[in-house]
Amino acid sequence: MFYFKLYDDKRLKDLKHSKKIEIVNNAVKLYRKDKPLNITSRLLAMLIWGGIPAVVLFLVFSFGLAIGWFALSIFILEIKLANDESADVETYLNQVLE
Incomplete structure (x- = not known):
């Protein structure tokens, strides 16, 4: 996922890139155990922000533009959702670092 805020955390500053990824992934796994992903809301968001447009x-332009929009909108939506979850995952980052 795109947890950019967590990778730039000051506590992970002196670690190698692979170690940062491992720590952030472990924090996300702990977060997902307590708060599982709501697939229905994610699919609905993808349909509304990506599928309908x-x-x-x-219908208006072409197949290529529709595919491009759908891929780009899903990419942007995933970044936004990960960015919104970063504050919640940060508490689990403390647990992994201990």
Whole structure:
């Protein structure tokens, strides 16, 4: 995932990149154990922000533009959702670092 804020945490500053990834992934796993991913809301968000505009673009313009929009919107949506979750995952980062 795209937990950019967690990778830039000051406590991980002196660690190697692979160690940072391992620590952040472990924190995300602990977070997911306590708060599982709500697949329904994620799929609904992808449909609303990616699928419906892609269908409109397909009908108005072309297939290529619709596919491009759908891929780009899902990418941006995943970054936004990971960014929103970073504050919650940060408490689990403390547990992993201890």
